[in-house]
Amino acid sequence: MFLEKLMPDQFVESIHHIDIDQLRKRHIRAVITDLDNTLVEWDRPHATPEVEAWLKRLNEAGIQVTVVSNNNQDRVDRFCAPLGVRFICAARKPSRRAFLQAVRDMNVTIAETVVIGDQLFTDVLGGNRLGFHTILVVPVAETDGFWTRINRRMERVALYLMRRKGMITWKTKS
Numbered sequence: 065m066f067l068e069k070l071m072p073d074q075f076v077e078s079i080h081h082i083d084i085d086q087l088r089k090r091h092i093r094a095v096i097t098d099l100d101n102t103l104v105e106w107d108r109p110h111a112t113p114e115v116e117a118w119l120k121r122l123n124e125a126g127i128q129v130t131v132v133s134n135n136n137q138d139r140v141d142r143f144c145a146p147l148g149v150r151f152i153c154a155a156r157k158p159s160r161r162a163f164l165q166a167v168r169d170m171n172v173t174i175a176e177t178v179v180i181g182d183q184l185f186t187d188v189l190g191g192n193r194l195g196f197h198t199i200l201v202v203p204v205a206e207t208d209g210f211w212t213r214i215n216r217r218m219e220r221v222a223l224y225l226m227r228r229k230g231m232i233t234w235k236t237k238s
Contacts, residue, residue, distance in 0.1 A: 069192050070184045070222050071231055072200035079103065079118055079180060079201060084125050087178065094172040095122060096163060096196070098181035099133040099143060099151075105205035106212070109142055119147060130166040132157065134186060158190030183212070184219045 076082055079102065087095075100106035103115050111119070122129055131151040133140045140153040150169060155162035167177055179196040181187020182203040191198040226232045 067222060067226055067229070067231065069189055071192070071226065072184075072188045072198045074197070074199040075201075075232075076199060077202050078204070080114065081201075082180070082199060084121055084127070087127060088125050090197075092127060092176060092178055092197075094128045094130070094167065094170045094177040096130050096132050096166045096177060096179045096191070098157075098183070098187050099131050099140060100135060101203040101205055101212070102180060102182045102187070102201055103131070103204070104143070107205075109139075111143065111147055116147065119149065128170045128172070130170060132162045132166055157186040158193060160190070160194055163190055163194055163196065183215055184222055185215050 079097070097103060104110075104112060119129060129149055131140060131144050131149055132155045133151065133153055134155050134157050135153060137153045140151045144151040152162045152165055157163075163179070167174060170177070174195050177196055178199055179187060179191030180199045180201060181191075182201050184200065188198045188200055223232070
């Protein structure tokens with residue numbers, strides 16, 4: 065069933081609610097994360113001090129990070145380069161290519177990697193198609209770019225159907 069492919073393994077308020085110690089206990093060695101509205105607002109060019117601290121904690125725990133974004137090279141490079149974080153831009157999520165490239169680049173397996181994002185139809189679907197553990201976060205900003213606004217409408221329908229079928233019990237803002 066298609067709705068099952070949209071179902072995240074976990075739902076948390078933000079990246080800051082992800083228990084890094086739990087990731088280590090589960091032998092997670094890598095994180096693939098979305099950028100816009102997952103780490104920072106879609107129109108914020110640089111990381112906040114809180115995001116920098118979160119990335120530092122992952123690094124100290126021995127967990128690698130790759131940002132996989134559908135956004136363009138200028139946007140993603142401007143954010144990632146000052147942090148020394150590897151990235152894949154123009155990823156065309158939910159396509160499998162960028163997710164597979166990320167695990168190859170980090171020299172990890174899918175089982176050792178989690179995918180974190182704020183969208184069902186890109187991040188969660190892309191991760192679930194390959195068998196990653198997926199974590200859905202609440203979007204950082206209330207506003208979105210044009211294409212994301214279209215995705216959000218479809219997400220609301222999917223979340224409504226998932227809730228109606230008893231697939232989810234957590235609440236969302238939408």
